Amino acid sequence: MNRKIKLLSITSALLLSASIFAGCAKTAEEKAPAQQKEQVVNVYSDRHYDTDKKLYEEFAKKTGIKVNVVEGKSDELIERLAREGQDTQADILITADAGRLHKAKEQGLLQSFSSDIVNNNIPQNLRDKDNTWAALTVRARVIVYSKDRVKPSDLSTYEALTDAKWKGKVLTRSSTNIYNQSLLASMIESNGKEKAKEWAKGLVQNFAREPEGNDRDQVKAIAAGVGDVAIVNTYYIGKMLNSQDQEEVNAAKKVGVFFPNQDTTGTHVNISGAGLTKASKNKENAIKLIEFLTSEEAQKLFAEANFEYPANPKVEAAELLKSWGDFKRQNIEISKLGEHNKAAVEIFNEIGWK
C-alpha cells in the first residue's frame, strides 16, 4: 500500500512542480522588462542557417544587444505576428522570399524605417519602396543541365523549355514550393497572366516525372538520367559541390549552370530579407541589427558560408559563384512577386502542376 501512496505523491509533486515551472517562466519573463537593463532585439526568422546564429552572436558582442530568435516557416510566423497584433514581442521578421515580406506588409504588420546606412548598403530595387524591408541576400533561380547530354547553346530562356524538344526532359519540384510560385509570379509580371499560364502548361507537358523532392533531388535526377534540365536555385549547387558526401559532389559536377533569359527579361532572382514589425518595441535596436546584417562584414559571411549572392553590391560573391559569371537579373520590382503569388498558385492548380 505504501508504494501506491508513494506513487501518488510523486505524481502530485510532479504536477505541482509543473505548475510552478509554468509560473516561474512567467515571473522570469516579467522581471526582464522591469529591469530595462538588458538591451534586446526579437527576431522571427525563416532562415535556419548556422551562419545567421554566428552573426547574431557577433552583433551582441559588438553592441551589447542580445538577439532573441523564434525560427519557423514564414507563413506561420506571419500568421503568429498577425494574431499577436500590437502586443507582439517581435521586432524583425526575416523571410527567405520577397513575396512573404510583401504579404506581411499588406497585412499591415510592417512599418517604414529610414536608415542611411541600410539605404547605402542595399540598392533601391532590393528594398521595399516604402522601406519596410530590405534584402539580405539574393538568390538566382536558374536552369541546370546535364553536361553530357545538353549543350548550353541549346538553352536560352525559361519560356523555351516548353519547346517540344524538351518533352520528357524537364525536372522541377512541386508547385507548393515558394520558389516556383515566385518564378511564375515574375512571369505574370513580365509576360501577363495568359502567357504565364501557357508557359506553366507547356512546362508540365515536358515534365520528365511528377514533381517530387527538393532542389537537390532535381540535380540528382539529372545525374541519374531521369531528365536533362532542371530549374533550381544556385546556392543548392554550391552546397552540393561542398557537401560532406562525395556522391553529392559527383552528382553536382555532372550539371552545368545556365542563366536564362539573358537576352530578354533577365534571370529570375528572389531575396531573403528583413522587415521591421509595426509593433516593434525595440525599434532602434532592430534598425541597428538590420544595419549590421547589411554591412560588408556580415554580407561577406552570408556570401561565403551559404553561396547566396550578397545583397550589398560592395561585397563580392563567393569564388564559386563568380566562376559561373556575371548575369543579367530580372528587372522587376521584387514586391510584385508577392502581389502575383495568389494568381500563380491558382494557375498551378488549374493546369495541374503538382
Place this chain on the structure above:
Amino acid sequence: MERAKIKRHINGWSLISFVMVILILLPSVEIVSNLIKPVNENWAHIKQYMLKVYIVDSIKLTIAVVLFTVIIGVVSAYFVTFYDFPFRRFFKWALVLPMAIPPYIGAYTYNGLLSYTGIIQTTLRNKFDIAVNQKYFNIMSLKGAIFILTIFLFPYVYLITKSFLEKQSATLVESARLLGKGNIVIFFKVIVPISRVAIVSGATLVALEVLSDYGVVSYFGVQTFTTAIFKTWFSLGDVESSVRIAAILMVGVVFVILFEKFMRGRRKYSYSNTKIKPVSRKRLTGIKKNIVVGFFTIIFLLSFLIPTIQLLYFASLTYKRVLNSSFITMSLNTLTLSIMAAIVITIISLVIANYCRIHEGTLSKIISKITMVGYSIPAAVIAISVILLFVNIDRNLKWFYIMINPNSKTLVLSTSIFMLFFAYVIRFLEVSYQAIESGYEKMGKKFFEASRLLGQNTLKTFIKIDIPMLKPAIISSIVLVFIDIIKELPLTLLLRPFNFNTLATRTFDYAADEMLQEAAVPAIIIILISIVAISFINRVDKE
C-alpha cells in the same frame, strides 16, 4: 429524486472533466464558427481543382496504411504471444522500436538511402557498374508514403494488441485448443474477435496519425487534406476556406470514430479473474519456424535497423560540427518539457476516463469523444487557434499582470512555455485517453463497485484500486505521450517561446535546408531517448 440525480452528477470529477473538455473545445470554437459563414470566391476554385484529387488520395493513403498496419501489427502480436521461436524475446521488444523514429525522419532517411546518391545505388554503380532505372528506386510517391507510414506506425497496433492478448486471452485460446480447433480457426474465430477493441483502437490512432500527417506527405509531394489546408491557408491566403477543409477532415475523423464504436459493438469483455494466466506458447519448428523468423527479421530491418544505421552514418559525418553546449541545453529542454507534459496529460485523462466510466450516459460519451478533437485537427490549425485564445486571455488579464508588476507587458502567458504546454494537452490527450480507457475497459467495473459497496468513496477507490490496477496502462500512457511529444514538430515550431529549440525543431531546421546529414544528429538522439522510454514500458510490462 431529481435533486439527488443532479447531485450525483455534480462532484469534483465531473467538474474537472467539464473544465478540461471546455478548455479543449475553446480553440475549436473559432474553427467551427467559421463554418457558418457563406463560402467565398475561392471556394469554387478549391473545389474544382484541389478537393477531388486530395480527397481520393487521402482516402487511399489512410485505408492502405490502416490495412497494412493492422495486418503486420496483429500477426506479429499473435505470433509473439502464442508461439515460441528463436529470438522471440528479442523481437517482442524490437518491434516497438520503430515508434522511436518519427515518420518524417524515416521519410528523409529512406529517400537518402534509395536516392541516386544513396548507399544502394552508389554501391551498385561504383562497385558493380550497374545503373538502375530510377523508377524502381523512387520512394517519393503515394506508394512510398504508404510504405513509410506503415512501417513506422504499425507498432501502435502491435503494442496495444499484444498487451491485450498477453493478459486476456490465455484461457479462451487454451479452451479453443482443447476443443481441437486449428490455429487458423483460433486466429480468426477467437483472437481477432476478442481483441477487436484493442485492434480498432490501435487502428484508430494510426488513421488519425495518417490524416494529420504533414511531414511525410509534403516531403514526398503526395497531396492530401493537410496539403490542401496549408495550400489554401498560406498560398491563397484564405483562412476561412482552409478551416472549411479542416472541417471536412473532421467529418472524416468522425466517421473513423463512429466506425470504431460500431466495431466495438455493445459487447464488453470484463474478466472475473484478477490473476493473469500466462499463455503457454507452442514451439514452432521446421519451415514454419523459418518463415516466422524471416517475417520478423524483415519487418525489423525495414522499420528500424536499416534507417537507424543510415542515420548513424550520416551523423558520423557531421556530429563534430553539430554537437556543442547549446545542443546539450536543447536536449535537456526537450526532455524536461516532454516528461512533464506526458505526466500532466496522463493525469487529466485518468480523471476524465474515471468520470466517464462511472457515469455512463450520453454526456459522458460525448465527453470521452471530445478528447479526440485535438488529435483530429491538423496541428498547425490547433496552433493558430491556441495563439488566438492565449492572446485573448492575456489581454483580459492585463490588469492582473500590472497589479503584480506595473511594467508588465501584455503578452505574458502567450510568450511563455505554458502556451505550448497547453497545445500539447489538446493534441495528445487522445493518445493517453485511449491507453487509459482500454485499461479501464479491461478492468471492468466490478472492483470499483465492490469497493464502493464496502464503503469507500470514489476518490479512495480511485487511489487504492484503480490506479494500482491501471499501472501498466498509466505507464504506457505516459511513455506513449512522451514519445509523441519528443517527436512533435508543427506545434513546437509555431508556439515555442523565444530561443527555445527542441531536438525535433533542430532536425526540421536542418532538413528544411536540405542538410540531411546534419539533421541526422538530433534525429539519432530523438531515437535513442525514445528507445530508452520504450524499454521502460517493456520492463514495467514484465513486472
